[in-house]
Amino acid sequence: MKPSMHFSAAALACALLAGSPFVAGTAQAQRSSQTTQLRVTGFDVEQVDRIEPGAELNFTVWGTAGAVVLLQIDGGRRTVRLDEATPGRYQGSYIIGRSDRIGPESRVHANLRQNNRVATAMLGEALQVGWPVPGDTAAHAPEIQSVGVVREPGRGRADALRYTVRGTPGAQVSVQLRGSQSRNVVLDEVRAGEYVGTYVLPQGDWVDTEQPLVAQLRVGNRTVQSSVPNAYAGVNFRARRADNFASCQDCATVQAVNEVVVDGEGRVLGTVAGGVLGAVVGSQFGKGDGRTAAGVAGAVGGALLGREIQKRHNQRTQYEVIVRMNDGVQRSVVYAEPPAFRVGEQVRVVGDTLERYAR
Template sequence: MTHANRVSAAALACVLLAGSPWAVAPAQAQRSTQTAALRVTGFDVEQVDRLEPGAELNFTVWGTPGAAVMLQIDGSRRQVRLDETTAGRYQGSYVVGRSDRITQESRVHANLRSGNRVATATLGEALQSGWPLPGEAALPEIQSLSVTSAPGQGRSEALRYTLRGTPGGQASVQLQGSQARNVVLDEVRSGEYVGTYVLPAGAWVDTQQPLVAQLRLGDRSTQTRVAEAYAGVNLRATRAGYDACVDCATVQAINEVVVDGEGKVLGTVAGGVLGAVVGSQFGKGDGRTAAGVAGAVGGALLGREIQRRNNQRTQYEVVVRMTDGVQRTVVYAERPTFRVGDRVRVAGDTLELRR
């Protein structure tokens, strides 16, 4: 083969090769690989305690290196650009403004762009701690429940209940004892619910029963039971104290009354009749008037009324409330030294001051 023929053959081979599909296969394969490699591998946010103006949301996206990443937050005024701090790691923050409408239900979308190719991802957690993934039903959670003593009024005792859990809910505890009832707790800080209950006089708490709390969020609720919630509480009004002191009571009132010779309280009507009879006999009336009255009511009745009137005396009735809520009255011939509110013990027909 001549030199010219060799050149022509080589040129023909190049032309044939250029027209062959094998000539472009490597470039197509490379482009295909690059398209498949453009992706988001991770998406994270530092959750805040409360979504309010001034709250800073810090985002991190992991994905293909060398790209540009933009975030769109539902309810925000603008997009958020993330900087590539290390290869394939993009970070940025957004401060919630007063005109934003970002809520616990807001979704966040990330766009990772390289040239004319884009990979997208949606944040898989809520922006506020304690909230579920946007679009899912809320599942409230109780993290802790505690009881402490609180200052009461006078000699009364009070209990302070604290529950920590999912914010934005409605919390309550069930008080077991002489007066079973629900104590509503107020959310004083995000996820912290507090309530104080002052025990009425004579009431007691069954500290042997588990303390039950409930947290409701929308139409979903959860409960927890703490077996020894009162273990560190110094409380006098307990079921154990009630069982050990069935004759204990609290002074409710001290009444001064006037009774006749037979121990009966002189009422208004009886006092009025007796006053008319006695006044007619010993006052300005004469014997004929007295005899007229005596003839009307009977001589024996008049004599008995005069004797009862002459033997009247003052006595003192001390009204107490027992630990089971029942009221009793103890009578004293002399003025007692008790005061309203004193804690006493009933011993037969008398009272003993209890410290």
């Protein structure tokens, strides 16, 4: 009978253990904790037309109910906490401040936390309408799609050029202006991927319409350029390059190139070395022969003669270029070294020097 009694007791113990409410609940909790995973099932933002101070970004996150959801925006100064509006749906907003550095391409991360577990997700769309998905390296590869230039009306007598470049959004874009002055014109992004800039040509300046128009687009440390030949073919300039010289206020034609001798005070003595001193002394005393001049010079103790000898000792050669401006006025420009200008050549007067007029 003992074996039989032992079997009955074991069977009773198993029956009691299987029917115990506490043990059953513990096992069920263990199975629930293993099957229930903390996760984010959805992440959305109401895109705005422009990222700027005062713009409100409204976010929605879907996921495990009963959790705490925090958002971190790249360039933002504070963390956003979303409220659980309905079980498993969390909502909140962020108003962009002046101290924020949030851009259309800023990434947004969501952290859904429950007890000691955390699930994370990244927003899969841009904050601004029309921008590519943040982190999409293929979309951010620098690309220039088109380059154009037109003459902008309403600028009076001056020529104003409006440049337009279309390409990768969120870039730094410029065009190279070639002509009387070489410069880079920086364009502003007026819409996603559309860059516009206007340059007003100062009076007398011109653009070399025969050169290709070069645009540059930079994203991060990557740069791409596009060279467009004949970009100015359809631009209706008020004064084209062929007519620029006649209308140029700073332009002139070389009339003469003279080699001159000046004394120590910079006064022109002439081009013939011999007789210069005699001419200077003679001019001091009017008419008379050499004996009269010598007598007078002796009477003044030779002081004047000494000064003239000193000036002659310090004399040097300069080069004077005489030009006739387009308005008929003559001007002279002095060089210490022989200039490379010829009579009849067209030049521009820039300050105290001359530049060849580029055709």
